[in-house]
Amino acid sequence: MVSFLRFLINGISLGSVYAIIALGYTMVYGIAKMLNFAHGDVIMVGAYVAFCAMSYLSLPPLVAVLCAMVVCTVLGVLIEGLAYRPLREATKLAVLITAIGVSYLLQNTALLIWTANPKVFPSVFSVGSIKLFDGNLVITSEIILTIVANIVIMIALTLFTGRTKMGKAMRAVSEDRGAAELMGINVNRTISVTFAIGSALAAIAGVLLCSSYPTLMPTTGSMPGIKAFTAAVFGGIGSIPGAMLGGLLLGVIEILGKAYISTELGDAIVFAVLIIVLLFKPAGLLGKPVHEKV
């Protein structure tokens, strides 16, 4: 029972990281209708920037995270402006391949700057841990921090999209880009802001991911990126609560699957659950089904 609780908490912690990454995917998809495959690599860049800020410049962790957020925000806006904006009217596949190109670009630039040798991410957030059930259940500070960060981000984003003018503009653009433009919304600026928010979240996710799994390589971002993308689809792509739910469920399923079914098949179980869910709910758990009109 205690071990089940431990796996559950680890799962929620991993799921929280997935959820934060998935938010970036889902917001970009909802507004620009594109699969941003480079998102996973923005996570990696964020983690590297935080790593450098802490190890080489010996900045305090909080400042390092802020640095990573700033760098990733700038990077996200640049990627959007240089690579995706010229293709706004192009086919989906063209944008997808460009996103893959950007992903290769980021990975290989990172490879040149930081080499392929894995870096050990400093455990800056370990300030102690909570021990329950006579020390059988240890909850580390990283786990608590990840879960708290996830909740804070969730509340902030819900308020942002629901209450602010920019958030309303975002929802309008995702609903109908043409109509939003006619209402005087600056579509390009809205999309840039979306990329900025998504990339800043990716930086946070990168730091949280690496403080729980402290090996940092240029390919660190790709698998969590794919998983988070799966999570976004799982919850219904384009839906913010869906990304949250999808991320958490995916993390819990992955950890429990690895613990109780098979370590090697952990990823296969995650993807199998995704396929089963999509077969019964083709638009994801919280996605709105789109009806075709003739």
Added chain:
Amino acid sequence: MKKLKKSTVNNLISFGIVIIAFIICQSMIASGAMKRSLKGQMVPICVYIVMAVSLNLVVGISGELSLGHAGFMSVGAFSGIIASAWLRAALHVDNEVLRLVLAMIVGGVFAGIAGVLIGIPVLRLRGDYLAIVTLAFGEIIRNVLNCLYFSLEEGRLHVSFNNPNIPGTMLVSGPQGATGVDKIATFPMGFALIIFSLIVVMNLINSRSGRAIMATRDNRIAAEAMGINVTKYKMMAFVTAAVLAGMAGALYGMNFSTVAASKFKFDTSILVLVFVVLGGIGNIWGSIIAATLLTVLPELLRAFADYRMLVYAIVLILVMLVTNNPMLRSLFGQLARRKGRDDQVQVGGAEE
């Protein structure tokens, strides 16, 4: 003499070009004019051409984005390797060509079965959801292959799941993949496979079924209203592509002495998709050219050493921007017109 149809003439010319290219390459190998590094690339080039042509059938002709094509390749590779080893041990088939052909057929059949099993759930979905499910299946196949162990003991095949302790000589050992594979793949066989897949795909496209497949791509609802069984035709394209990918996989597997499942991950599927998109979606000959050039390109960029993948990424982004941005395209169109009226400049797809 009966006048041939225009499409038939075009196809014959194109086949002629492929055959001439093969003869040139083969004579270059024979005379030793080809660099060693490039010679080693010949079978992979054939494999990637077949992969790109078959994926184009799914992405271009039937209009469904598939991100798990490498999964079928891995099924074909491993079943082909096992079949080849078994044929030699149990039935004493020592003729390498016969063994390779049989192995490719086995690889194709197994990949085809996987294609049917995956196609049933996948083709119920649409658009991006379909893409993510093919991605998921590709990852599942890789993950499961990482847990499979095969061994051969006096002509008897042993299989186990997640248990490396099985009698006999190991053929496939989980995450390490297949070791001690006979390298019986040859460039002429690769060429034969290209011709075979071209004949299959071209005939399918120009047939009644092919037109039905394209009709479902252009407008699903209209095609359905005309009485076309959408699922049947989408399935036909998907499974044909899977079979061809399986055969290519078998050839690929037997070109190396060790093959691990990690060779066929998401990146490989994406690589093939890049060939298809750069060559022109739905354009079979474009796929062939793109697959050849982009397999050779990293080899040619060897001078850039560490920077070559970076250059590759930048080239990829620039080509996509130039070919897809209306402003840049018209700019390049003007430049091309100034250069010469008949001179058709195709950025990214220019032949050497």
